[in-house]
Every structure is written in C-alpha cells, then in structure tokens.
Amino acid sequence: MSQISNSTWKSQTGYIWALIGSAVGFANVLSFSAQVYKNGGGAFLIPYFFALFLLGIPMLILEGKIGYKWKLPLITTFIKTGIPRLKVIGWLSVIxxxxxxxxxxxxxGYAVSYTFFAATKSIPEDTQNFFLHDFLHLTPSISDFGTISFPILFSTIVVCLSTWYVLTRRVQDGIEKICSFFMPIMVLIILIFAIVSCLLPGGINAFYYYLKPDFEKLYQPQLWRDIFGQLFFSLSLGLGIIIGYSRHTQKNTNIVKAMCLVAFGDFFVSFISGIAIFGCLSHISYVQNIPFSEIIKSDSTFEIGFILFPKILKSFGFFEPIIGTIFFFCIFIAGITGVFSIVECIVGNVEEEFRIDRKKAVGITLIILMSFSLFFCMGNGSHIIDALAPMVLGTNMLIGALGLILSFAYSKTLQVFDESIPTLLQICIKFIIPIILLVILISNLFSEITHLNFATNLRFAWLLMALIIGNICVTLTEKKRLSHKLYSN
Known part of the structure; x- marks a missing residue:
C-alpha cells in the first residue's frame, strides 16, 4: 500500500471539517429547503431533528468506529466478520x-458553469428557459437522449481534474487543507446570505413559512420516507464514506465527539441554508404577489438554486455578479467536497481489493466516473438522475446500513463497541435502528413494486447488475487473497 493511503489526518479538527465537507452538499444547500417547503415547514424540521438523534448520530458513530478500529475501507472490513461473501454488501455500496x-x-459542474455565468452576467431574464433548454438541453423524456451540453461537459472535466489534483495527495495535504479552509468560509457566507435574504422586502416572513408546522403532514408516510431519505443522503450513511474517512484517523481521535459535531454541523448548515432560501422565496412571494405555496412548481431540487435564485439576483443591480458568483461558488464548494469523499471511498476500496497504487486507483476511478458522467451531460441526463436516485440514494443506502449493523453490531468477537459508546446508543444501534430501516425498506420496495414504470424498472435493473458485478468482484478478489494471502489477520 502507498504512503498516501497510510496517511492520517493532521488533527481531529481537520478530520471533522473533512467529514462536514462530505456531509454538506446539495442535500443541505438546496434539497433540505425543498423538502421543508414540500413537507409542511416545521412538520418536517421537528421530526428531522428527532431522527438525527435517533438514527443519524448512532449510525455515524458505528461507521466511524468501524473505520477507526480496523483502518480499512468498507469492502475489506467485511473480511473481519469471517464471512468473505458478505463483501458483496460493501460492493453494492461502492457501485x-x-x-x-x-x-x-x-x-x-452545474455550479462551476453558473459561477461563470453569474460573474459575467450571462443569465437572461427568463431563467427557467435558460436553465432547462439553453443549459441542460432538456428532452421531454428519459428515452430521448437529445444532445450533449458542452458547458456541462467542460465543467465536469474541471471538477474531475480538480478532484484528481486533491486526491493524489496525502489526506492531510489535500482533502484536509481544502475542507479546513473553505468549509468555515462557506458556512459564514451562508449565514450572511440568511441574514441578507431576511432583510429583503417580505423576506422576514421566511420565519413564519419555515417554522410554522403543518401537523397534518405528519400522518403522511411520504413525509417520513423523505425525512430518513434526506438524513441518509445528507450524512452519507450506508455508503462506506464515513468508514473511508475514519480509517485515516489517529489513535487518540474521539470518534463519538467528532460524529456529534459532524451531525450538528450538518444540521446547522441545512437549517441556515433553509432560512436563506425561504427568505428569497418570501421575497418573491411579496414582490410578485404570489402565494408562497405556489412559488415552486416542480419537485426538482434545482429549481430553487438555478431558476428562482438567478431571478432574485436581478433585483441586486450593480451587486448582481458579485452576489451571484459568491452564491454559486458556495454551491461548488459544497459539491466538490462531497465529490472528494465519494471518490475517496471508491479509491480506497479499489486500492485494497485489487492491490494497485493510489495514484493509479485515483486515475482509473476518475476515468470510469467521467465515462459514465457523459450520460448525465445529455439532454435526458436529469431524467436518468431522477430515475436512479431513489435506488442509489435510498433503497441501496438502507441495505448498506442494515448490512453494517447486522454484520458488526451484534458480534462479541469484533468488539466494535467500547466504553466510549453509551449503553443507550448501543441499544439504539442494535435494536431500534434496524427496525426503523427495515420498515422504511419494505415500504420503499412495496411502493416501487406497486408503481411499476420505466423508471422503477431501471432502478431494479441497476440493483440486479450491481449484485451480479459485486458477486463477480468478490469471487475474483477472494481467489487473489487466498492465493497470495494479501490480508493480514
């Protein structure tokens, strides 16, 4: 294994900022606000905060402890269970x-392009037509590929090159430095945006719309699926990302404290981002005399960031390019720090399982990602994302989390839990969380099966292919491991 792979975080603070960088992304800045808007304001916030304590923090601690204890990536960690075939669970997460x-x-890459558009005042008055047609080249359906968007393609290449530059360095010289510098700045900027948006005409009404609960929503099963889906997506649970970062920790790292700070940091960014977004929406409602509930017309997360916010920018006059550039640069930072963690997770597993050099693993991973990303640069790219997201960011994450709990939490020989983890948390991880995850998983699968269409078929096809590829990879790597004895006891 290369020295880069064996590198550790320089400090616990750097480790925490890196984890916050992984957690804070589109889910916080844009998706969280969209979920609150759709699900009744405080009716979403209150149970979300409760779910953070009940499920989010315990799962973070479990994954953090697994990475901290064995210093191995997700797939390789399953060897410790004594049942190598369980590695297929890890492969599902990596795929x-x-x-x-x-x-x-x-x-x-959207954020890269829009940072440039904002700086050059290239966004026209009709922000919806510009985003959907001029930028995305959006087609009517998933089956219509349309044409490739070259601004998106170019921006995607920029993101890949930036990721390669950072990840070919030691974690303390690459990811830690970037996250420790940019994440505090991003949080401060979002906080300023929240204050400014509430000072806009009508913006103060944001607190009413944001915090007032519609308790009738609590009786809707979809609300609870959205809450746990948002929580898993935001905290990167069940994918091995937390394990991947935690394997680089030093011996004296306080995992429980670190994970609590990450959870609250993630929620804080989501919360203040929500205030900023709701302030802008309240401003639109006030100025254009539109009912607040009718501003967002679709379920798309990106309507807020790339259609509505550019409209608001037009009211800032001289400051439009300055504010727009800062806003979209913040989205870029939130996005690329998430990319770092995703690619780091893949690279760590590829490195260990196939025993290849770190830089080569980074290069191969990014070439694969760039190749697949071409599909999402096409006119039907957003349709494909919408079709796959419920599986890769929903059902699959639940399977991964359940797999981790059942494989590690109940084992007396593996001893994942120590005196630093309170008994109440252990009970929560062993008994309460599996029941919750199983109920949501069954509910999701039932919903998929009873509403079969092209999108659901695509999701099940993905799951089938992932299982096949995962089993093939387990067979190949286990043969290599047994013949060369690559893993230490």
Whole structure:
C-alpha cells in the first residue's frame, strides 16, 4: 500500500471539517429547503431533528468506529466478520458510489458553469428557459437522449481534474487543507446570505413559512420516507464514506465527539441554508404577489438554486455578479467536497481489493466516473438522475446500513463497541435502528413494486447488475487473497 493511503489526518479538527465537507452538499444547500417547503415547514424540521438523534448520530458513530478500529475501507472490513461473501454488501455500496459520483460531478459542474455565468452576467431574464433548454438541453423524456451540453461537459472535466489534483495527495495535504479552509468560509457566507435574504422586502416572513408546522403532514408516510431519505443522503450513511474517512484517523481521535459535531454541523448548515432560501422565496412571494405555496412548481431540487435564485439576483443591480458568483461558488464548494469523499471511498476500496497504487486507483476511478458522467451531460441526463436516485440514494443506502449493523453490531468477537459508546446508543444501534430501516425498506420496495414504470424498472435493473458485478468482484478478489494471502489477520 502507498504512503498516501497510510496517511492520517493532521488533527481531529481537520478530520471533522473533512467529514462536514462530505456531509454538506446539495442535500443541505438546496434539497433540505425543498423538502421543508414540500413537507409542511416545521412538520418536517421537528421530526428531522428527532431522527438525527435517533438514527443519524448512532449510525455515524458505528461507521466511524468501524473505520477507526480496523483502518480499512468498507469492502475489506467485511473480511473481519469471517464471512468473505458478505463483501458483496460493501460492493453494492461502492457501485452505488460510482453511480452517485458519476452524476454528482456533473451536478457540481452545474455550479462551476453558473459561477461563470453569474460573474459575467450571462443569465437572461427568463431563467427557467435558460436553465432547462439553453443549459441542460432538456428532452421531454428519459428515452430521448437529445444532445450533449458542452458547458456541462467542460465543467465536469474541471471538477474531475480538480478532484484528481486533491486526491493524489496525502489526506492531510489535500482533502484536509481544502475542507479546513473553505468549509468555515462557506458556512459564514451562508449565514450572511440568511441574514441578507431576511432583510429583503417580505423576506422576514421566511420565519413564519419555515417554522410554522403543518401537523397534518405528519400522518403522511411520504413525509417520513423523505425525512430518513434526506438524513441518509445528507450524512452519507450506508455508503462506506464515513468508514473511508475514519480509517485515516489517529489513535487518540474521539470518534463519538467528532460524529456529534459532524451531525450538528450538518444540521446547522441545512437549517441556515433553509432560512436563506425561504427568505428569497418570501421575497418573491411579496414582490410578485404570489402565494408562497405556489412559488415552486416542480419537485426538482434545482429549481430553487438555478431558476428562482438567478431571478432574485436581478433585483441586486450593480451587486448582481458579485452576489451571484459568491452564491454559486458556495454551491461548488459544497459539491466538490462531497465529490472528494465519494471518490475517496471508491479509491480506497479499489486500492485494497485489487492491490494497485493510489495514484493509479485515483486515475482509473476518475476515468470510469467521467465515462459514465457523459450520460448525465445529455439532454435526458436529469431524467436518468431522477430515475436512479431513489435506488442509489435510498433503497441501496438502507441495505448498506442494515448490512453494517447486522454484520458488526451484534458480534462479541469484533468488539466494535467500547466504553466510549453509551449503553443507550448501543441499544439504539442494535435494536431500534434496524427496525426503523427495515420498515422504511419494505415500504420503499412495496411502493416501487406497486408503481411499476420505466423508471422503477431501471432502478431494479441497476440493483440486479450491481449484485451480479459485486458477486463477480468478490469471487475474483477472494481467489487473489487466498492465493497470495494479501490480508493480514
């Protein structure tokens, strides 16, 4: 293994900022606000905060402890169970990371392009037509590929090259330095945006719309699926990303404290981003005399960031390019720090399982991601993302989390839990969380089966292919391991 792979975080603070960089992404800046808007304001916030304590923090601690204890990536860690075939669970998560990474670098590319558009005042008055047709080249359906968007393609290449530059360095020289410098700045900027948006005409009404709960929503199963889906996506649970970062920790790292700080940091960024977004929406509602509930017309997360916000920018006059550039640069930072963690997760597993050099693993991984990302640069790219997201960012993450709990939490010989983990948390991880995850998983699968269409068929096809590829990879790597005895006891 290369020295880069054996490198550790320089400090616990750097490790925490890197994890926050992984957690804070589109899910926080854009998706969280869209979920609150759709699900009744405080009716989403209150149970979300409860779920953070009940599920989010315990799962973070479990994954953090696994990485901290064995210093191995997700797939290789399953060897410790004594049942090598369980590695297929890890491969499912890594294949999901490859899929997520392929479209996440494209979405981060959106922010690169829009940072340039904002700086040069290239966004016209009709922001919707510009985003959907001029930029995305959006086609009517998933079966219509349309044409490739060259601004998106170019921006995606920029993201890939930036990722290669950072990940071919030691974690303390690459990821840690970038996250420790940019993440505090990003949080400060979002906080300023939240204050400014509430000072806009009508913006103060944001607190009413944001915090007032619609308790009728609590009786809707979809609300709870959205809450746990948002939580898993935001905290990167069940994918091996937390394990991948935690394997680089030093011996004196306080995992429980670190994970609590990461969870609250992630929620804080989501919360203040929500205030900033709701302030802007309240401003639009006030100025254009539109009912607040009718501003967002679709379920797309990106309507807020790339259609509505550019409209608001037009009201800032001279400051439009300055504010726009800062806003989209923040989205870029949120996106690319997430890309770092996704690619790091894939690279760590490829390195260990196939025993190849770190820089070569980074290069191969990014070439694969760039190749797959071409599909998401086409006119039907956003349709494909919408079709795959419920599987790779939903069902598959639940399977991964359940697999980790059942494989590690109950084992007395593996001893994942120590005196630093309170008994209440252990009970939560062993008994409460599996029941919750199983109920949501069954609910998701039932919903998919009873609403079969092209998108659901695509999702099940992805799962089948992932299982086949995962089993093939387990067979190949296990033969190599047994013949060369590559893993230490």
């Amino acid at each position: 999901a990371c490859i899929t997520i990474g392929a479209f996440y670098i494209v979405l981060t």
